Amino acid sequence: MDFATSSPGYAAPAPSGPTTSVKIVVAGGFGVGKTTFVGAVSEINPLTTEAVMTAASDGIDDLTKVPDKTTTTVAMDFGRVSLDRDLILYLFGTPGQNRFWFMWDDLTRGAIGAVVLVDTRRLADCFAAIDYFEDAGLPYIIAVNCFDGLLSHEMDDVREALSVPTDVPIVTCDARSRESTKLTLIRLVEHSMSRFAAMR
Amino acid sequence: MTGGRTRARYQLALEALVSTTPQGRNPGYGLMPEHQRICELCVEIKSLAEIAALMRMPLGVARVMVGDMAESGLIAVQQPGAAEGKPDLALLERVLLGLRNL
DSSP states (O other), X not given: OOHHHHOTTTTOOOOOSOOEEEEEEEEESTTSSHHHHHHHHOSSOOEEEXXXXXXXXXXXXXXXXXTTSOEEEEEEEEEEEEEETTEEEEEEEOOSSTTOTHHXXXXXXXXXXXXXXXXXXXXXXXXXXXHHHHHHTOOEEEEEEOTTSOOSSOHHHHHHXXXXXXXXXXXXXXXXXXXXXXXXXXXXXXXXXXXXXXXX | OOTTOOSOSSOOOTTOXXXXXXXXXXXXXXXXXXXXXXXXXXXXXXXXHHHHHHTTOOHHHHHHHHHHHHHTTSEEEEOOTTTTSSOOHHHHHHHHHHXXXX
């Protein structure tokens, strides 16, 4: 096998501008497969980053004024995908527990958009995430995770049950499949672009 | 490690990219062990989130540390393409192309 001829540009990496990063948020209820989704497309094993907060902080990101409060740790899994020599995409899974809203502003600031991963047996688990993205004006799509390659609801039923606007795409995906997660991300970016174009 | 501060002077994005500067590669003596390790980690570019995860330190601590190290010239920080709010259309097109080529 001759690798040299299969990638002619490889030997001459042209110096370009500084590397840029972008991010996509992967949301959904606990155990719906967010980390599996991230891991399916990430070039690194998903890493976990932790934020420490006071339990009673209620969204105020400042520990200095409440030195005696008990703290709580929120973990987020994330992965990385190099899209070009100078472009890196990060995928951040939201913390499983919806009560840790203080992290969500950090997660969504500047994001391309969000994939809301849905399990049809537990649709209600994603209501809070959908509400958050609607309020924040962040583009999102619904991805129904079909663990068994089988949909227990029709797509229209899902849309109705979630009461998402008609312009929000609903797709099916297999969070274990690289190709499927890739297509889901493509659908999200396309949706973000159309939202972006519509706002101009 | 952070002089008691829990807030960075400026808010670095989770996906902000950090790379070790020439000065950070040859910092001389007296560097804090954590700073030393971050300098080693970021010879290959890393995001703030990766630094926190790999250093096993809370995000807030990593944020303060990276801010300090950038001020002392040990590392360079590249805020994300969307730092001003939302990614622009040209950037989204590049992301789309990159995903399709995966």
